[in-house]
Structures are given as C-alpha cells and as structure tokens.
Amino acid sequence: MRFVNDLVPQYDLTYADVFMVPSLSALASRLDVDLSTPDRLGTTIPVVVANMTAVAGRRMAETVARRGGLTVLPQDIPLDVIRENLRYQKSRHPVFETAITLGPTETVGAALNLIHKRAHGVLVVVDDEQRPIGIFAERDAAGFDRFTQLQNVMKRDLVLVDEMTGLPEIFGLLNEHRISAAPVVDGDRRLVGVVTRRGALRSTIYRPALNARGELMSAVAVGISGNPAERARALAEMGVDIVVVDTAHGHQIKMLSAIEAVRRVVGSLPIVAGNVATREGTRDLLSAGADIAKVGIGPGAMCTTRMMTGVGRPQFTAVMECAAEAAKHGKHVWADGGVRYPRDVALGLAAGAASVMFGSWLAGTYESAADTLRDPEGRLYKESFGMASNRAVRNRTRTETPFERARKELFEEGISSSRMYLDLDRPGVEDILDQVVAGVRSSCTYAGARTIPEFQERAVVGVQSAAGYEEGRPQPTSW
Numbered sequence: 001m002r003f004v005n006d007l008v009p010q011y012d013l014t015y016a017d018v019f020m021v022p023s024l025s026a027l028a029s030r031l032d033v034d035l036s037t038p039d040r041l042g043t044t045i046p047v048v049v050a051n052m053t054a055v056a057g058r059r060m061a062e063t064v065a066r067r068g069g070l071t072v073l074p075q076d077i078p079l080d081v082i083r084e085n086l087r088y089q090k091s092r093h094p095v096f097e098t099a100i101t102l103g104p105t106e107t108v109g110a111a112l113n114l115i116h117k118r119a120h121g122v123l124v125v126v127d128d129e130q131r132p133i134g135i136f137a138e139r140d141a142a143g144f145d146r147f148t149q150l151q152n153v154m155k156r157d158l159v160l161v162d163e164m165t166g167l168p169e170i171f172g173l174l175n176e177h178r179i180s181a182a183p184v185v186d187g188d189r190r191l192v193g194v195v196t197r198r199g200a201l202r203s204t205i206y207r208p209a210l211n212a213r214g215e216l217m218s219a220v221a222v223g224i225s226g227n228p229a230e231r232a233r234a235l236a237e238m239g240v241d242i243v244v245v246d247t248a249h250g251h252q253i254k255m256l257s258a259i260e261a262v263r264r265v266v267g268s269l270p271i272v273a274g275n276v277a278t279r280e281g282t283r284d285l286l287s288a289g290a291d292i293a294k295v296g297i298g299p300g301a302m303c304t305t306r307m308m309t310g311v312g313r314p315q316f317t318a319v320m321e322c323a324a325e326a327a328k329h330g331k332h333v334w335a336d337g338g339v340r341y342p343r344d345v346a347l348g349l350a351a352g353a354a355s356v357m358f359g360s361w362l363a364g365t366y367e368s369a370a371d372t373l374r375d376p377e378g379r380l381y382k383e384s385f386g387m388a389s390n391r392a393v394r395n396r397t398r399t400e401t402p403f404e405r406a407r408k409e410l411f412e413e414g415i416s417s418s419r420m421y422l423d424l425d426r427p428g429v430e431d432i433l434d435q436v437v438a439g440v441r442s443s444c445t446y447a448g449a450r451t452i453p454e455f456q457e458r459a460v461v462g463v464q465s466a467a468g469y470e471e472g473r474p475q476p477t478s479w
Helices: 058-066 079-090 108-117 167-176 197-205 228-238 253-266 279-288 305-309 315-328 342-350 390-396 402-408 429-447 452-458 466-471
Strands: 018-021 047-049 070-073 100-102 122-126 132-137 181-185 191-196 219-222 242-246 271-276 292-295 332-336 355-358 380-384 418-421 460-463
Touching (some): 018 342, 018 429, 047 058, 047 429, 058 070, 058 429, 070 242, 079 228, 100 108, 108 122, 122 191, 132 181, 167 181, 167 191, 167 197, 191 197, 219 228, 228 242, 228 253, 242 253, 253 271, 253 279, 271 279, 271 332, 279 315, 292 315, 315 332, 315 342, 342 355, 342 429, 342 452, 429 452
Parallel strands (some): 047 070, 219 242, 242 271, 271 292, 292 332, 332 355
Antiparallel strands (some): 181 191
16 A cells, blocks of 8 residues: 555544545456455455444354354353354354244244344244244234234245255246245255345355354454463364454553463464554564454444543554554454444555454344344334443453442443444345445455455555545435
8 A cells, every 4th residue: 555646644544534546457347356355364355343242143253254254252251152152153054044933833922022133034934843834024913913823924835945056046036936035945845044135146246254164264252351361272172263362452461471371272273462553562462472463442433442541543544554563474453443434444454454343333233242122113223332331341240249340340431332223224234244345345446456465555545634535425415
C-alpha cells in the first residue's frame, strides 16, 4: 500500500479518514478475486467474528466457517460447554445448513421458540428415525394456539433433496417448486440438513474453512488471568484449531508470560494474541511465541475505553504500523474493531491485516448467541454488550467470591446492554457476509488485485476531510 503522491500524513488515521483510489485493472469480474487469507490458517474469506459472549456461539461459528471465515468463542465459556460446542461444530455439514427439528407431537409454541435460531426460517418435523415427515414455517402457526401439535399444522407435501445432488440442480429444483428451503436427506432418507435457494448459490461462490481433517475450523479465546496454559492444553486436547490469547491491554508482561506458557503446551498450534496498537507491542507478542498479533485499542462499537481512559489509537494507522512490524518477522496481524461498513474491512486489509475482526455488526442476526426477543411493537431484537462492560465482568468472575466480584464490577469500559434489531432485509450473518465479501472483492478489482497480498501491494490510499467521507455516503431520504 502507498499513499497518493506518496504524501504520508504526520498524524494517525481512522478508517473514515482514508479512501482508496482506482488503479489499472485486468480483472473482468469480482469473482476472479481469491480472498484466501495470507496468514495460512485455512480461512477463505478475511472475516473473523470477535469473541463477544452475545455474538460468538456455536451457530455463528458453524455458519461463518461454512462460508470461509472464523469465529472465536469467548474466554468466559466453561470448558465442558466449549467441548460440546466444538464437538457440535466439527460434526456439521460443510455445505448444507443444520436443520431445526422436532417430533410430530411437539407443539406450535415449541416450534416458534426455536425457529428464529436459524436464518433459513423452517423447522423440519422428523420421526423416530430422523426421517422428515413434515415442514413448518412461522406463517403456518396463523389461526392455531401454541398448544396445537405440529402434526396438525405441518406441511406434509415435502420436496426432499438428495445429498448427492449438484448445487445448480438443487437451485433449479427449489425454483421449480417455488419454495425457499427444503430438507436434505441421505440414501436412507434420513435428514442431513436444510438447503435454501440462496444457500445453494452461496455454496458455489464461497469455500468453507476446513482443517486437515475436513472439519469446520474452530478458535477459542484464553484470558491471561488464572492458568491460561491449563485452559489452552485442554482446548488443544479437544481439537481446537486456533488459540486466541486475549486481553484488552496486550502489551504487558503478564500477556507475554501467558503466550510463552501457552506455546509450551500447544506445540505448533497457531496462537493469536492481543490487543496491541504499536510496533513495539506487536514485536513483543510475536517474539513471545504468537503467530498473529491482534490490533485494536478502543475502536469497537461497544467499547468505551477511549472515552473512559483516553487510551487508544486510530485504527487504520495502528493496523498499518503493526502489520509492517509483523511482516519483518514473517508473521501477520488481525485488525480488531472499528468496522462500520464493508469499506472498512477493505481498508483494514489494504493497511496490511490478514483478516478483519468485528462483532457488534453481527449481534442483530439469527445466528448470534443471544436470545431473540420482541419489543412491544413486535420487532425482533437481541441484546448485546461489550466484553469489558459490567455485565461481562459479572459473567467472567462468577467463580470468585462475592467481595472480589463486587470490587471488579465497580470498573467497566464497555456498554452493558444495547438492543440490536434484526434487519428484516438482512437478518442472517450470511447476508452481512455477502455485503462484506462483495465490497472487498470489488475493492480488489478497483486495485487490479487477484489476491489479498496483491491488494496490499497495489492499494493506493488518500486522506480525506469529514466532508469527503460524507460525500461518499448514500442519501438516506428523498430529495
């Protein structure tokens, strides 16, 4: 990356401060771009879901990995729950979505409580052999009370898709029958998953992030307090693919000791560590044994660190300098936070990040870990909170004494509760991934780059005023 006319500003920059200018390109289509990440982890799109308790759960991890990205499960989840989540995630199909299932004698109320867990919007009614016998959508509940059994309201005229059917044929079949989703079955007619028309299309564009065993990739966070090495060892034994050593202020002796301890017990397993915002912090994390440094102090949407402490750094400059330092060691950085639009993901990559990490943008989706709620007007929403908020501290310290918990709860640097409404046009995480990936692919074509490393080499960036940024925003109302 270089600045326009090689005019490097003498002050730090946020994503909103910069823009990218087009270059000569030989690419005919955005589909010619390969977004495999240069950190060689195996991810095929440069998106990492942040380890926020209200966002990153097993549904998010499964869905994002199926589309090529990565989700980091939070550090405050007990190990027995992590073990079950990893087992679940690694057993999921790499192409077809996981079905929501109930038996025929279950109630409409039970189905309605589950149906918003997945973006595909259907529940498959199965017999004792896990064979589909009906399908239920929310609209099928109209006119029935919540205690009505599903066998009395489900649609019995099923369109079943054989798991060996090609994706274009699946799309054609669903299109022919004018249905949005259908159960996928194996040769014994047992349920494998669910496929949608849009899902079939996506699977021809995206490639899943798989480990060497062909399983969807997984990552779990470890804190620096307590015994991080013990937790990391347990995670490695469970088969986690990536360990993320995580704390708000990563450039401290306790972090460096934690990285060294974790490295001793996980062997060659990739370690991501952070957060930092300087060359020195990046160098020290990588020298301690991390493969990737996580960059970002205070840019997150739910983070109040900069307003509370005055500490932090504009994200574009932080990523640019930390990525340059990591490159000297043959390693990489992730840009964590500060993302509001797809443009910000592209600019984080242009600055040198191997992947871009965000969480709050995904909080209001079907797949986020929080429960789906309704406001008095009937609108669906989820509650999100920052990982340094009072609410997160209470969760993280639940095993400590009431006195110690009360002391720690006095201090917070995050928002404890925020309503994230589901966008009716884009209610699933895949809808947001489509936006991000389309934007990044187009950015690459404007730069004439087929890969992320080429993009980082060819990107030309300029500095703009607040008016310049505003000029690029679409007009939200009529003229």
